[in-house]
Each structure stands twice: as structure tokens, then as C-alpha cells.
Amino acid sequence: MEILRSQAKSSGPTVTPTIPLYRSAPALEVRLEDFELFAIDRLRVLKGISDGLSRGKKPDEMEKLVRDLWKANMKHPISSEVTNKDIISHFVLRLVYCRTEELRKWFLSIETTLFRYRFQLETSDVQRALMAEFELPYKAVGNVEYEGLKDKLSQVARSIGQSLPSGNAVFYKVPFQEVPELVATRRVYIQKGHAYVAMNQVVSLVVTQFRSHLSKALVLTNRKWTSMIREKESDRLTPIVEALATSYLGPDYSQPKQFAEISLKDIDQVAKSSFPLCMRHLFEKLREDHHLKHGGRMQLGLFLKGVGLPLDDALVFWKSEFSRKVGTERFDKEYAYGIRHNYGKEGKRVDYTPYSCQKIISSTPGVGDHHGCPYRHFSEENLRAALGKMGVSSRALEDVIDKARNKHYQLACTLTFEAVHNSSCDAGVNHPNQYFSDSQSILKAKGNPVA
Numbered sequence: 001m002e003i004l005r006s007q008a009k010s011s012g013p014t015v016t017p018t019i020p021l022y023r024s025a026p027a028l029e030v031r032l033e034d035f036e037l038f039a040i041d042r043l044r045v046l047k048g049i050s051d052g053l054s055r056g057k058k059p060d061e062m063e064k065l066v067r068d069l070w071k072a073n074m075k076h077p078i079s080s081e082v083t084n085k086d087i088i089s090h091f092v093l094r095l096v097y098c099r100t101e102e103l104r105k106w107f108l109s110i111e112t113t114l115f116r117y118r119f120q121l122e123t124s125d126v127q128r129a130l131m132a133e134f135e136l137p138y139k140a141v142g143n144v145e146y147e148g149l150k151d152k153l154s155q156v157a158r159s160i161g162q163s164l165p166s167g168n169a170v171f172y173k174v175p176f177q178e179v180p181e182l183v184a185t186r187r188v189y190i191q192k193g194h195a196y197v198a199m200n201q202v203v204s205l206v207v208t209q210f211r212s213h214l215s216k217a218l219v220l221t222n223r224k225w226t227s228m229i230r231e232k233e234s235d236r237l238t239p240i241v242e243a244l245a246t247s248y249l250g251p252d253y254s255q256p257k258q259f260a261e262i263s264l265k266d267i268d269q270v271a272k273s274s275f276p277l278c279m280r281h282l283f284e285k286l287r288e289d290h291h292l293k294h295g296g297r298m299q300l301g302l303f304l305k306g307v308g309l310p311l312d313d314a315l316v317f318w319k320s321e322f323s324r325k326v327g328t329e330r331f332d333k334e335y336a337y338g339i340r341h342n343y344g345k346e347g348k349r350v351d352y353t354p355y356s357c358q359k360i361i362s363s364t365p366g367v368g369d370h371h372g373c374p375y376r377h378f379s380e381e382n383l384r385a386a387l388g389k390m391g392v393s394s395r396a397l398e399d400v401i402d403k404a405r406n407k408h409y410q411l412a413c414t415l416t417f418e419a420v421h422n423s424s425c426d427a428g429v430n431h432p433n434q435y436f437s438d439s440q441s442i443l444k445a446k447g448n449p450v451a
């Protein structure tokens with residue numbers, strides 16, 4: 001499938017840049033399968049960066065994070081294909097993230113951050129080649145001019161606690177009004193309306209350029225995508241693009257893998273020690289009201305299947321609660337079918353997969369429903385109370401509330417996990433069953449798994 005049209009023309013750099021500028025789409029044939037797989041790999045990088053930023057990582061930690069994420073996800077078995085994977089994945093995600101203002105904002109911000117760190121990690125030769133590719137109207141200062149200005153440039157460098165790099169230092173001549181930040185902080189030498197910007201400060205110019213280009217491109221892509229949909233040209237792509245926007249990137253939890261079955265006698269204790277807040281809340285409501293509406297039964301029922309509750313025990317468990325409210329006969333008639341259905345024993349006999357955080361967070365619980373993600377769907381007051389009940393200390397609690405307020409729901413859940421287990425969770429919480437299995441691993445290592 002041709003998704004990309006013509007590659008940006010190069011203005012003859014001596015080094016081939018390893019970071020594409022994604023200015024226009026080159027003609028590449030892409031298999032539908034790669035279309036999706038490449039995009040998922042890039043999404044892992046972008047989500048990792050987004051998490052790192054929300055956790056307030058410092059620039060040097062971010063640099064390492066970006067390097068590790070890129071290495072882990074963007075390699076390709078054929079090394080010459082690495083650049084193609086980079087370009088294809090970027091353009092596919094443009095399609096996915098061009099569709100609303102909120103999606104565009106997120107993609108623009110994280111792709112720009114990715115670009116910034118990749119640029120910084122490059123050698124100065126590659127950086128210069130990229131500058132040339134951008135065709136920025138800035139001139140590198142020639143040797144003769146540099147020699148004449150060397151003393152002044154040294155003075156500025158010293159005043160900001162730096163020294164001029166040895167050898168042929170590279171400076172760019174930029175109209176001073178284009179670098180107001182550098183001028184305001186007196187980080188550049190100014191002469192005749194030009195600021196002399198050192199290579200190590202040039203990154204902000206390049207990044208600004210990248211951001212502005214991508215921002216315009218996303219708006220254009222959105223227009224094209226909207227007209228494609230209207231003309232029904234996107235039948236094959238629409239389902240993939242829509243699924244990518246909410247895709248879950250972690251392992252499959254449809255079958256319990258790591259742990260033995262949980263037994264009914266332990267279930268209350270396990271719920272307290274290892275269930276994430278969304279499941280803990282459903283579990284407590286079920287114990288309290290002896291009933292859950294459909295959304296709650298699905299969310300909790302599939303989670304319990306994923307943590308290893310066998311079908312027979314699940315039937316006993318749900319019946320013991322529901323029968324107190326609706327009687328055993330009505331339970332057998334109206335509710336037992338749904339439980340067997342979740343385990344693939346009725347209807348189409350599909351072995352249904354437990355819900356991911358993404359799916360739970362994007363659900364819309366109505367009045368009387370208890371499913372959903374508490375970090376998103378609880379009021380702040382209720383969330384505070386629930387976290388207090390979980391034993392989250394007051395300092396950690398403020399951090400969690402802050403993340404939830406800023407819509408970083410999974411990060412809020414990750415911080416809760418870290419607070420109650422007194423252990424880090426670098427991968428972040430992406431799935432309630434992952435929360436459970438990570439919790440059990442920690443408890444096991446401490447010598448007290450409950451299940």
C-alpha cells in the first residue's frame with residue numbers, strides 16, 4: 001500500500017542524517033500487517049516518553065529513557081529497513097492521532113520530545129546535516145568571520161559558565177528576533193541584527209522548526225482523512241486506525257500464566273493485597289450489595305478469570321452473592337449463563353480476554369454502575385477516601401491525586417502500586433491483571449504471597 005509520496009530533497013550534506021524529518025511522505029509499499037505492527041512499536045516508545053515526562057524525569061534520565069526505548073522497539077531484523085520502519089510508523093501514527101484536537105496535541109508534544117532527544121544524541125556532523133536538510137535560513141559562520149569574533153564569543157560563553165569548544169567551533173548566524181529566549185537570557189553574542197548561536201544551542205531552533213512543521217502537517221492530515229472517510233476510500237484502514245488509538249500494548253491475560261489458581265477461601269485477602277483499585281471497588285460493592293450490573297460483572301468476572309479463578313469456583317462465588325439478592329433460581333436462570341459465557345462455555349464459545357486499563361478508562365459507567373477506572377470516574381473526595389483505605393500514605397496520596405487530576409490515570413495507579421507495595425513499577429500499570437501479577441511477584445519475593 002502506498003502511504004507515503006515524495007521524500008524531502010537533500011541539500012547535499014556530507015553525512016547522511018539518521019533521523020528523518022518526515023517533511024513529506026516517500027513512496028513505500030507497506031504490508032497491512034507491518035502498517036499496524038510498526039505503529040504499535042512506535043506507540044510503545046511514545047507512551048514510554050509520555051510516562052517519563054509525567055513522572056518528572058530529569059533531562060539526563062529522559063535521554064537514557066529515549067535511547068533505551070528506541071533501541072528496544074524500533075530495531076528491524078534487516079538493518080537497512082530501520083529507517084523505513086521509522087518513517088512508516090511515524091506516518092501511520094499521524095493518521096491515528098490527527099483526528100481530534102486532544103490527540104493531535106499529545107502526538108505533537110511527544111513526537112517533538114522524541115525528536116529533540118534523538119537530535120541531541122547525534123554527532124555534530126549528523127546535526128549539521130540535519131540543519132542543512134531543514135533548509136533553515138541560517139548561515140554557519142565561516143572561518144575568517146569566526147576568528148574575528150572569537151574573543152567576543154568566548155566572553156559570552158564564559159559569562160554563561162561555558163567555554164568555547166576546541167578546534168573549529170560551529171556557530172550559526174540567526175536574525176536575533178528568532179531567538180528571543182537566548183537573547184533575553186544573554187546566551188548569545190549579537191552584532192548587526194544577528195545572534196551568533198552555538199551548535200549546542202541550535203537544538204531549540206531545530207526543534208521549533210520540527211514542531212511547527214508537524215503541527216501544520218497534522219491539521220492537513222486530518223482534513224485529508226476526513227475527506228477519505230466521506231468518500232469511503234478508507235474501508236481497509238479505518239478499523240486499524242481506530243483500534244490503534246486505543247490499543248493495549250502489553251501481554252495477553254486471557255489465561256492465568258504465572259500463578260496457580262486462586263482459591264475461594266483466599267479471595268477476600270487477595271483482593272485486599274493484590275487487586276488494583278478498579279477491581280477492589282467492584283469486589284467490595286459485590287460483597288456489600290450482592291449484585292453488580294452488567295458492566296461490573298464483565299469487568300470483574302473476566303479479571304477473576306485472568307487471575308486464575310476456575311469456572312466452577314466462579315459460579316460458586318457469584319451465586320453465593322447474587323442469590324442473597326435475587327434468589328438461587330433467578331441466578332441460575334439469568335446470571336449463570338453470562339459467567340459460563342465469559343469462560344467460553346456458551347454462545348460462540350470465545351475465550352474472552354480480561355479488559356485492559358485503556359478499555360476500562362474509556363468506558364462510560366452510568367448511574368448505579370461500579371465499573372470503570374476510579375482514577376478517572378471517581379470524584380476527588382471518593383478517590384481520596386478509597387486510597388486512604390488502601391493504606392496510601394498522605395504524601396503519596398497527594399501525588400496520586402495530582403496525576404489523576406491531570407488525567408494521567410495509569411500513572412496515578414502506578415504510584416498507588418508503588419506506595420502500597422513499597423517497590424517501584426517502572427513499566428507502569430497497563431492492565432489490571434498485570435497489576436495483580438506484579439503484586440503477587442513482589443509479595444512472593446517478600447515471602448508472603450496470599451494466593
Ligand code: SF4
Nearest residue numbers: 276278357373413432
Ligand atoms: S489504571 Fe487500570 S488497573 Fe488501575 S484502576 Fe484504572 S483500570 Fe484499574
